[in-house]
Amino acid sequence: MSLEPRFAPPSTKPVSSAARVLDDWYVACESKALGKEPLAITFLGTPIAVFRRASGEPAAVLDRCPHRNVPLSMGRVRGERLECGYHGWQFDGAGRCQAIPGLCGEVDKAGRNVPAFATRELDGWVWVYGTPDADPEREPYRHPLHDDDRYTTVTQALDMEGSLHATAENALDVPHTAFLHRGLFRQDGDRQQIDVEVRRWQDRVEAEYFGESRPEGVLGKVLAPQGGEVRHVDRFILPCIAQVEYQLGEAHVIATTALTPITDYRTRLFGAVEFRLPVVSSRFVPTKTIGNVLKPLALKVLGQDADALRKQTRNVERFGGEQYVSTEIDVLGPEIMRLLRQAERGARRPPRDEPERKRIQMLV
Ligand code: FES
Ligand SMILES: [Fe+2]
Numbered sequence: 001m002s003l004e005p006r007f008a009p010p011s012t013k014p015v016s017s018a019a020r021v022l023d024d025w026y027v028a029c030e031s032k033a034l035g036k037e038p039l040a041i042t043f044l045g046t047p048i049a050v051f052r053r054a055s056g057e058p059a060a061v062l063d064r065c066p067h068r069n070v071p072l073s074m075g076r077v078r079g080e081r082l083e084c085g086y087h088g089w090q091f092d093g094a095g096r097c098q099a100i101p102g103l104c105g106e107v108d109k110a111g112r113n114v115p116a117f118a119t120r121e122l123d124g125w126v127w128v129y130g131t132p133d134a135d136p137e138r139e140p141y142r143h144p145l146h147d148d149d150r151y152t153t154v155t156q157a158l159d160m161e162g163s164l165h166a167t168a169e170n171a172l173d174v175p176h177t178a179f180l181h182r183g184l185f186r187q188d189g190d191r192q193q194i195d196v197e198v199r200r201w202q203d204r205v206e207a208e209y210f211g212e213s214r215p216e217g218v219l220g221k222v223l224a225p226q227g228g229e230v231r232h233v234d235r236f237i238l239p240c241i242a243q244v245e246y247q248l249g250e251a252h253v254i255a256t257t258a259l260t261p262i263t264d265y266r267t268r269l270f271g272a273v274e275f276r277l278p279v280v281s282s283r284f285v286p287t288k289t290i291g292n293v294l295k296p297l298a299l300k301v302l303g304q305d306a307d308a309l310r311k312q313t314r315n316v317e318r319f320g321g322e323q324y325v326s327t328e329i330d331v332l333g334p335e336i337m338r339l340l341r342q343a344e345r346g347a348r349r350p351p352r353d354e355p356e357r358k359r360i361q362m363l364v
Pocket of ligand 2: 170176
């Protein structure tokens with residue numbers, strides 16, 4: 001009797017949505033999460049110790065003391081250095097061993113150093129570069145509205161059980177919203193035909209939806225009580241930014257998620273929602289209160305997404321592989337995969353100002 005699974009993936013070539021783009025920046029933590037204590041994070045299975053030096057600058061080193069393998073994150077910060085909690089070796093932000101308590105001879109020898117990751121702290125996030133001991137080839141993403149005081153920012157971090165690709169696609173996928181988030185965004189009832197323009201650059205792809213009326217769910221009503229037409233753009237920016245932008249009359253919302261792959265199939269999501277509301281909403285209800293109303297709703301949506309991604313990933317495990325059938329209304333998923341694969345191969349195309357454009361129709 002054959003023991004082959006009855007529904008083995010039809011392709012003999014294993015399919016995986018896991019992508020490893022290492023020559024780029026990922027969010028290690030929110031700035032507010034990095035205090036005096038070192039922080040242990042994991043990037044694509046690699047343990048990294050992130051610490052804030054006395055000067056305030058963050059630094060990041062491999063979370064393994066070269067002396068006896070103890071995690072450096074269990075140590076403490078001493079001035080500009082990270083001190084191992086076992087025998088007190090001290091490492092600077094570049095990973096160089098600068099002190100070995102009790103040693104009479106020379107301290108600074110190459111084999112005693114620890115690999116270090118470049119860091120940046122920008123707009124409320126601490127970023128690490130994916131390759132240790134490397135000079136970064138580019139700079140991290142910047143929030144365009146972070147310092148604009150007309151906008152309120154709400155942040156949230158949580159883990160998703162899915163690959164970076166699956167998590168990014170989920171964040172930017174329109175067709176699931178009427179089903180998975182029934183009643184919160186869109187209703188699965190009367191649909192309208194709209195135009196979608198997909199624009200591709202060498203490091204990003206975006207989809208703009210034309211002619212979409214205000215979503216009828218609770219979120220739409222809070223954001224634009226008077227209704228109106230929506231400007232809606234979803235975009236992915238290499239290697240890890242998924243962004244949804246809505247403009248409804250005077251209301252403007254940019255929800256940015258930075259996705260950090262903890263492993264191939266576990267992704268930490270750092271969300272920052274920047275919003276400005278119409279006068280009619282904010283006159284009666286302070287923006288802070290609206291933020292307090294929106295946050296539980298947004299968390300509910302995220303919880304539904306997390307649940308779907310977890311089930312998707314567990315099913316991939318049960319079937320021993322991934323398989324995909326896409327149609328043209330899966331607007332960004334295949335494009336994101338193409339960008340990730342190019343970047344993974346080190347084959348990013350040269351920059352150009354004008355995007356490639358394609359137009360499709362869909363019912364929403
Ligand atoms: S294990 Fe770190 S100093 Fe000994
Ligand atoms: Fe969703």
